[in-house]
Amino acid sequence: MIGQDIIDRFTALLGPKGVTTNPDDIAPWVSDWRGRYHGAAAAILSPDSTRLISETVKLAAELGVPLVPQGGNTSMVGGATPPSDGSALILSLRRMNRIRSLSAQDNLAVCEAGVILSVLHDAAQAQGRRFPLSLGAKGSATIGGLISTNAGGTQVLRHGTMRALVDGLEAVLPDGSIFDGLDALKKDNRGYDIKQLLIGAEGTLGIVTAASLRLVPAIATRAVGWAGVDSPEQALHLLRLTEKTLGESVEGFEVIADDTLGFVLGHIPGTRSPIETRTPWHVLIEVDHADLADPGPGERLEGALAQAMEQGIVLDAAIAANEAQAEAFWRIRESLSESERAQGPALQYDISVPVAKMPAFMVEAAAAAEAAFPGTTASSFGHLGDGNVHFHVRAPKGTSDGPAWIAAQGQSINAFVHDAVVAAGGSISAEHGIGQMKRAELARLSSPARIAALRAIKTAFDPHGLFNPGKLIPLPEEG
Missing domain, CATH: 3.30.43.10 (Uridine Diphospho-n-acetylenolpyruvylglucosamine Reductase, domain 2)
Structure with a gap:
């Protein structure tokens, strides 16, 4: 003590x-x-x-x-x-909450680590710009945490993860020295990229204090649609069709199992299904335009969905008639984690697999988990365009002691799901990081070369192990 x-x-x-x-x-x-x-x-x-x-x-x-x-x-x-x-x-880092500068001309914001994501969104919007990363915790998640975990969110399909959005970084290293890398240089070949080492390091190598963040033009007009499909495979066909017909204006593409949608409708007041037909799977699509002179995204999305229905890809669809409806569609997606938690004890997995394998994985892994662990139910939702699956295995109905069930079954289910991920050529962490939850599994499933490199980097930066102990880096006995 x-x-x-x-x-x-x-x-x-x-x-x-x-x-x-x-x-x-x-x-x-x-x-x-x-x-x-x-x-x-x-x-x-x-x-x-x-x-x-x-x-x-x-x-x-x-x-x-x-x-x-x-x-x-x-x-x-x-x-x-x-x-x-x-x-x-x-x-x-919560008192480090200043936006030091925001330039519409440079498309750049310099923010301290404690700036809340939604605050940056508002500040950028006031200047006709936006920071193109959003997630359900935007009202409390901070810039430093988002950088330290290389957060993703719902716009990775078009704009990438935090790695792609951080142009410069300021951080304090374990000896107290200050790494001043805020200059947003397009070309910089001075050896190892310290900035990229610190992004996603979960505070184990340095404490992010500020960052230069890339902005993009504010959305002038957008269309948000909801489509019902038979399977994730059909959802992937819909993604490729919309990309072909709408190009880079496709900003969000989320796929959701019907039972997962049902949890939201049952637990989140004021939510309703955007379509009348209850289909096995659902797709949320957003199309954005920065130029009002462009053809209306609503008409273009409507045309793409009509084409998909003619081809038998889509069973039913709706396009938000106004911003209130668009926000209501997105509220369903942003409430998924909350509704899953309200549903009862569960093991949640943030994983990624190659995009082409994601549809089969979502169906087959759920069926395999339910067969291997009788009484459990499994389903998923995710960012189809980047292969990110949020996969949940729920305790048998009537389980009253969630922690006891997790203690008894968690390790076996974790190994089962993660083995399936690795077999599909995927990663056991897509956007939430390793933390302490996945540290042992990282050691079990990673190559000796990867673990050795992680430990060598940690030792070089933090030889006394004083930064965020017990996170990310596996202990020697773990692998």
Whole structure:
């Protein structure tokens, strides 16, 4: 445990506003969003500048105190939860919440790590621009966390993950030095790309303090459609047809199993199915135009869906008549995780497979899991254009003790699903990271070369292991 003498040292550096020690104030930040991981911390440290973060890290290194960087605490894999033994302090980036600059001319925003995603969305929109990454936790997820997990979201099909959207980065390294790489250079061949090492590192190599983020023109007009199909294979045919007819204007393409849609309709007040026909699978499509002089996206999407219906790809479809309906369609997609959690105990998987294999995987893996673990039900939803599957295996109906079921069955089901992913040439983490949830599986399923490289990089940056201990990097005994 960390004693009062250590807390006093940090208080002297950061002042009373920079250190939180009240257990009631700390409590919400020591458990993960899903309530699966619970830690302990004697204090939350909250510097409000890069300089103070640097000084905090230097002091922590001097004292040998591990630090757990934390933004909005929306990790799905326990990546921002401190150790349960109270050996680490939380380093909160939430006071680092300034948008330092936003240029419509340069299509660039320089944001500190604690800026909430929805705040950046609003600021960019006011300048006729947008930051093209969105997800369900946009009202609480922070820029630093999104960078540290290489977040994806619903617009990867057109704009890529955070790796593609970060043009520059500022971070504090484990020795307290400041990596100043905010310059958004198109060409820079000065050796290893430190920026890309820090993106997706989950705070194990450095603490992201600010980033230069790529903006794109604001949407001038959009069309949002909902289509019912027989299978994910038909959904893939629809994706290829819309790409062929609509080109790069296709920004979102989500596929959802019907039972998963049913959970939303049953648990989220005010939601309704966009189409009258209950089909086995559903597709949510968004088409965006930045230029009002372009042909209307609504007419183009309507034409593509009509063509798909003529070809027997689509069974039923609807196009949002206005922005309120468009938002209602997207609210269904953004409520999927919440509704799944309300449904009862389940094991959730954020995985990816090659796009061509995704339709078969969604159907066959669900059937195989249900057969292997009688009483369970399995289904999925995902970003079809980038191969990202959110795959859920739910406890048998009537299971009252979710943690006990997970403790008894979780390891076997995890291995079963992850083995299927690897057999399909996929990844056990598509956009949520490894955290502590998948660390052992990463060791089990990765090549020795990959694990050796991860450990070598971690040791080079953080030889004393003080940055986000217990996350991402497998322990030697794990692989």
